[in-house]
Amino acid sequence: MTSQEKSWREISPAGVCWKPSTEFLTGDWKTYKPVRDIEKCTRCLLCVLFCPDGAIHWKPQKEDIEFDYNFCKGCGICSNECPTKAIEMKLE
Amino acid sequence: MPNEGYRNEAGIEVRVKMKSIVKQEVLALNGDEAVAYAAKQSDVDVVAAYPITPQTIIVERFSEYVANGEVETEFVCTESEHSALAACLSAAVTGARTFTASASAGLALMHEMLFVTSGCRAPVVMAIANRALSAPLNIHGDHSDTMVERDSGWIQIYVENAQEVYDTIIQAFRIAENQEVLLPVMVGLDGFTLSHTLENVRVLPDDDVKKFVGVRQLPEVVTHEGKTVPFKLDPENPMTMGPIALPNYYFEFKRQQEEAIGNAANVIQQVNEEYAQISGRHYGNGLVDTYCLEDAETAIVCLGSTAGTVKTVVDELRANGVKAGLLRIRTFRPLPVKEIIKALENVKAVAVMDRSMSFGGNGGPVFHEIRHVLYDVKKHPYVVDYFYGLGGRDTSPIQIGKIYEDLQRIVQTRRVKNPINNVGLRE
Secondary structure (H helix, E strand, O other), X not given: OOOOOOOOOOOOHHHOOOOOHHHOOOHHHOOEEEEEOOOOOOOOOHHHHHOOOOOEEEXXXXXXXXXXXXXXXXXXXXXXXXXXXXXXXXXX | OOOOEEEOOOOOXXXXXXXXXXXXXXXXXXXXXXXXXXXXHOOOOEXXXXXXXXXXXXXXXXXXXXXXXXXXXXXXXXXXXXXXXXXXXXXHOOOOOEEEEXXXXXXXXXXXXXXXXXXXXXXXXXXXXXXXXXXXXXXXXXXXXXXXXXXXXXXXXXXXXXXXXXHHHHHXXXXXXXXXXXXXXXXXXXXXXXXXXXXEEEEOOHHHHHHHHOOOOOOEEEOOOOXXXXXXXXXXXXXXXXXXXXXXXXXXXXXXXXXXXXXXHHHHHHHHHHHHHHHOOOOOOOXXXXXXXXXXXXXXXXXXXXXXXXXXXXXXXXXXXXXXEEEEEOEEEOOOHHHHHHHHOOOOEEEEEEOOOOOOOOOOHHHHHHHHHHOOOXXXXXXXXXXXXXXXXXXXXXXXXXXXXXXXXXXXXXXXXXXXEEOOOOO
């Protein structure tokens, strides 16, 4: 617990969020981290669709995908769904 | 019935202006009908409910008001009590005035949602026609259903008669929706003894009730977008209520609820006094109702309709020179600690009446709390427990008289033979 956390007198009732969910970085929950083999990846974007946290983004300028490790919880669904086995889950 | 004023529990004279009392009609209503009539007059936006004896008449009557176009309330028939309270919670967090009713197994099925409702600070008002819990199956009155929910974060008020339940339902909206409180309120009326018994009930005119309950006001909160908006779910100003709070915040939210229910003690007293101004009726100070306690040596503490029987016995004892008194706990949550101490600190022996069991708990829940409060009194009285009326068993004035005899014996011998007793049980 840090001193930046608010007291019960300062917070809104009923747990009303005072910060957007994007400010709560949940990426530090993970044990395994997805690592991609660029050679094997066909950019089919199945991982983007399957990621339950929306933590894999398609970047049109780069014509490539990008993992957002601030929100990836390391569930491994992307690795499981990848048709070319291009995503490996590695211990952080 | 006081017309010029009364002394509240703090000893302060409350003046009631005769001319402020409105003309009232007398209707023959049973307790359930009185609840429905009060809800009808209280400008309720949403009622979601599921029937269960002995509460059924409440929502049955209310659905008739809806069918006849006498109210503009949205009536939601649900498939279970869990869903009924989920619907009420959802309505209440959008800013709607919300009402429901239940009892026994129905309330037990709501258990999970009771905590979500109080945690989301949704001011739902719910009438409970108190009934025993199965097994064995029993549809009659006792306090087993609401006593197990005393830690659910709801305000709990227990009434003595049909008139009080009518008055209390109207007051409950004011208490629940107060911005310093914002908590749901449970109003308990004894199953059958009150729910199904016809009484003369003085009802206020519709306009006066509407004026008394007013329009629901909402406090302002800051959302995740940084906007300060009214505390309600609204697509224009989205907010998240009751989301995950991990070990670093959950405790703080619970502390807020404790503060709110503490604030309710003052609000209940204010509403009780304000209501007396228009109706001429008050119930003690709203928290406790005392009877002949000023010089009492022995006292009974009870909840609900039993207080009526006890008052009759106290009158008889007083006529014979016995200094007997009664403390009726009207508001059980928040527990009126100061008032209980003030009422009982000079009494020599106290009998607490429990209409529900706490198996293996060394006495019933009301006994636990009264004895716990009196621990802080220097020369505290003897406190003994009496289980009674389980599953609707009748408790007679003769049985109450015997309790007072037991108390007198304790005072004389300075010895408690049986701290925990059963009234009318076949041994």
